[in-house]
Amino acid sequence: EPEVTQTPSHQVTQMGQEVILRCVPISNHLYFYWYRQILGQKVEFLVSFYNNEISEKSEIFDDQFSVERPDGSNFTLKIRSTKLEDSAMYFCASSGGASNQPQHFGDGTRLSIL
Amino acid sequence: GENVEQHPSTLSVQEGDSAVIKCTYSDSASNYFPWYKQELGKRPQLIIDIRSNVGEKKDQRIAVTLNKTAKHFSLHITETQPEDSAVYFCAPKTDSWGKLQFGAGTQVVVTP
Numbered sequence: 001e002p003e004v005t006q007t008p009s010h011q012v013t014q015m016g017q018e019v020i021l022r023c024v025p026i027s028n029h030l031y032f033y034w035y036r037q038i039l040g041q042k043v044e045f046l047v048s049f050y051n052n053e054i055s056e057k058s059e060i061f062d063d064q065f066s067v068e069r070p071d072g073s074n075f076t077l078k079i080r081s082t083k084l085e086d087s088a089m090y091f092c093a094s095s096g097g098a099s100n101q102p103q104h105f106g107d108g109t110r111l112s113i114l
Numbered sequence: 115g116e117n118v119e120q121h122p123s124t125l126s127v128q129e130g131d132s133a134v135i136k137c138t139y140s141d142s143a144s145n146y147f148p149w150y151k152q153e154l155g156k157r158p159q160l161i162i163d164i165r166s167n168v169g170e171k172k173d174q175r176i177a178v179t180l181n182k183t184a185k186h187f188s189l190h191i192t193e194t195q196p197e198d199s200a201v202y203f204c205a206p207k208t209d210s211w212g213k214l215q216f217g218a219g220t221q222v223v224v225t226p
Contacts, residue, residue, distance in 0.1 A: 031211050043158060043203065045213040056212060091157060099210035100146040100165055105157040 002026040004106035006092050012112045013082055021077045021109045023092030032075045033093040033103060034067065036060070043091065049075065079111075087113045116141040120204055120217035127224055133191040135220045137204030140185065146207040147180055147187045148214070153200045161202075162189070194224045 005024045013019045025032050034046040048055040049067055057065075066078045075094075079086055089110050093103040117140040127133050137147075148163035164171045164178045164187065171178050177190040187206075191198055201221050205214035 033213065035214075042218045043205075043214075043216040045215070048211075048213055050211065056209075058213075095211070100207070102148065102160050102163060103214060104160070105150075107157050 004092055004094055004104055006090075006106035006109050008109060009107065010110045010112070012114065015084055015113050016081050019079050019082055019111065021079075021090050021092075021111070023075045023077070023106055024073050025075055025092065025094030026104060027073070028096065029094035029104075030097040031055075031095045031101075031103075032067075032069070033095075034077045035091045035093060035105075036088040037091065037108075038088045046077070046090075082111075082113045084113050087111055116144065116206065116208060116215040118204065118206060118215050118217040120220050122220060123218065124221045125223070127194050127222070129194060129196060129224055129226050131194055133189075133194055133198070133222055133224075135189045135202055135204070135222075136186055137188065137206070137217055138186045139206045139215075141206075141208050142182075142185065143208045144185075144206040145210065147178065148205050148207075149176075149178060149189045150203045150205060150216075151200045152203065152219075158203060191222075194222075196224050196226055198222060199224045 007022045032049040037043045047057045047061045064080045089108045091108045092106045095101040095103045119138045145166040150158035151161045152158045180187040201219045204217045
């Protein structure tokens with residue numbers, strides 16, 4: 001069964017540094033998402049992406065965050081200047097083109113800011 | 115925006131018993147109602163979903179029921195097994211291609 005893949009599985013970064021999280025969505029999917037989950041809390045929506053542009057973003061997704069689909073397979077989340085409170089698990093998800101298709105999640109990247 | 119509440123927050127059941135988790139949402143435009151299971155340190159995994167034109171859906175030991183009038187939907191697990199122990203999230207959606215709005219989760223513990 002096709003899967004969403006994310007790299008790296010764990011990223012440790014100094015506060016203030018830039019970090020890029022990478023995702024390869026399922027190949028025929030058209031909608032892409034980033035969510036985050038602070039340890040012990042619920043999953044929170046960050047941003048959705050379709051047709052090479054952002055469809056929707058949450059208030060968490062401020063100017064320090066950006067997303068990109070640099071080629072036909074990768075979908076990246078960049079945090080420009082990381083803060084301690086950015087420490088979380090970041091999940092990428094993708095879904096197909098028809099309405100109300102399931103969103104399939106990757107295994108996540110655990111981001112630790114020191 | 116959508117307000118999503120799950121009850122209970124924790125649920126302890128004996129192996130073989132049934133478990134029921136209820137999710138209440140506020141936006142009457144919600145049209146897609148999934149349940150995700152998350153084991154410790156793992157990804158949220160879709161276990162069952164239902165669309166707004168259906169009242170109930172069953173998949174082996176798992177079922178979801180939807181009451182659109184009352185704006186809630188429930189996850190039912192029958193004949194629980196230790197491997198059902200996990201956190202379960204409801205995540206209703208209003209926009210057909212939009213974000214999932216996760217509830218706070220229900221920690222289910224199945225004791226042998």
